[in-house]
Amino acid sequence: MAKVPVQFTLNGSEKAEFVESGTTLLHALRDKIGDTSPKGGCHQGTCGACSVIVDGELRLSCLTLAETCSDADIRTTAGLAEGGVLQPLQRAFLDAFATQCGFCTPGMIMAAKVLLDRTPNPSREDVVEALSGNICRCTGYEPIIQAVLTAARANSQNAA
Amino acid sequence: MELRKDYFADVRKDGLHEIGQPRPRLDSPGHVTGKTAYFADRNFPGMLHLKMVRSPHHHARIRSIDTSEAEKHPGVVRVLTARDVPHNVYTILILIQVGPEDETVLADGKVRWKGEAVVAVLAETERAAQEAAAKVKVDYEVLPAVFDMEGALKPGAPLVNEYHGQNYYHYDSGECRKVRFGDVEAGFARADHILEQSYQSSPIEHAPTETTGCVVTPEGNDRFTCYTNTQAMFFTLDNASIILQMPGSKLHFVGGTVGGGFGGKVDVIVEPIAILSAKLTGRPVSFIYSREEEMQISSPRAAEKVVIKDGVMKDGRIVARKVTGYTDAGAYSRHSPYGAQKGAAHYPGPYTIPNVWIDTYCVYTNRTPSSAMRGFGVTIGDFALEVQMDKLARLIGMDPLEFRFINAYRDGDMKAHRQRTEGAALIECMQEASRAANWPVAEKYMAMSSYRKGA
DSSP states (O other), X not given: OOEEEEEEEXXXXXXXXEEETTOBHHHIIIIIIOOOOXXXXXXXXXXXXXXXXXXXXXXXXXXXXXXXXXTOEEEOGGGTSBTTBOOHHXXXXXXXXXXXXXXXXXXXXXXXXHHHHHOSSOOHHHHHHHTTTOOOTTOOHHHHHHHHHHHHHHXXXXXX | OOOOTTXXXXXXXXXXXXXXXXXXXXXXXXXXXXXXXXXGGOOOTTOEEEEEEEOSSSXXXXXXEEOHHHHHSTTEEXXXXXXXXXXXXXXXXXXXXXXXXXXXXXXXXXXOSTTOEEEEEEESSHHHHHHHHTTOEEEEEEOOOOOSHHHXXXXXXXXXXXXXXXXXXXXXXXSSEEEEESOHHHHHHHOSEXXXXXXXXXXXXXXOSSOSEEEEEEOSXXXXXXXXXXXXXXXXXXXXXXXXTOOGGGEEEEOOOXXXXXXXXXXXXXXXXXXXXXXXXXXXXXXXXXXXXXHHTSOOBOOEEEEEEEEEOTTSOEEEEEEEEEEEEETSOTTHHHHHHHHHHHTTOSBOOSSEEEEEEEEEOSSOOOBXXXXXXXXXXXXXXXXXXXXXXXXXXXXXXXXXXXXBOOTTOBOTTSOBOOSOOXXXXXXXXXXXXTOOOOHHHXXXXXXXXXX
């Protein structure tokens, strides 16, 4: 099958791959490039575990074609910590006991990051709305909501 | 969280320094950085993808299987049927002598539930495997099916599983697991009121975010490494060893990281066929359930029916309880004979009842095989029992919480299955619940104790 070239920036690094036309961004990231932080939970856009950030927008990588991401700036949870230092959002997930099996966590963090980038001081309702596309089957939603609110407070204190 | 150290203060040394203190989970740093390695995060060059051809019928005889078109499909490397599996008929609990072996890895001559695995297709890509699977031709003779437990137990019902010979699991105690304690009929005879109620539940799917699966790689020395999200590592290793007729020393299982299980990943389903595929092709193999397979194919919690008959006195004492429990195993045993047996011990609930009669049946139907899920065998029973307790309290006009204090088991009480109660804490839990929920009960109940005599 004919391959198409795809070139984008992943967590600040240039990446280039040849993929079959129709390959999802999830497949390209996980199986071609080797960033396995986005997870495939449903492959039909319902669980949110594959969430990544494409040019500042939250995207379901299982429903995004890799070939539509040329020249895009792609961010995943694997690229959040800088120099091994956790971001406040990651630290808050740790401290708030907001992970159980961990499978939904990278997607949750991506959704939360997009929210906090746009709405630094979100209400609880804002957080619930922002995470509404991400399923946590261990049903640990409350600690996750608390973690995002805690991270927002930490961010605003750092900014002040 | 509030830690109440006053309960049991006189009977234990207080070394509880951790409870009530936040402690980081050891696996969290991996989770928040995306570094935790789940089985599907392993990718090997040349890895094949396995897709199953599944039965579209609930119950059917297989007249013939034609894999020739599938084998010609571009990208297909190998197609497997029952005759490729060294020990095709197995049952998980044979490891603890709970037989007979009653389930096929790949269907042989018959399918007993809709979704049963019939043919395994291995191809270079997931898509090629899927397309080729659609080209496998299976000629079925559809058989009458039975979907409800009462129907399955009736004379003349279609026989679901020939390895059992009847539509229930045959325990050493007979057609059901039995508990007999005191004289239940005498208890009913002297009861002020009798209440008989029936409770039913549907199967429940665990729906973990990570679907069931494994990745197997041949190591070149006739050993195989299996990366799996099983919740039952050694059960899986030992059963794979039996099914593959391969010593356990040739199998290296890597796991422990599970993206949600809840009991849904204790069956031994994907690993043996994936290891066999790796052995027969000499290549790494990935077998991962689609979301649809996870919802439709993986074992759910069993459907259950619980019939409870209680004799109760006006003063609140339950004097007799008769329970008939039914567990719908679906087409195969898996863990259900154990679940139904657990129910037999559990049905008196955390209450001391002098006269008890319990029968629990593990029933075979043409439904998806059920298995473990969070307290299986007792969870649905607890729903039934506690609803029954509320109804009994209402019947005699008593506060439902006080009614439970009257019947609560305490240290030294003999349970119906002949285990003496020790370490009971129900009364203390209810006392605290009474305070926390602002649901006051009479002072004499607040003075009770699970272990202090006279209190």
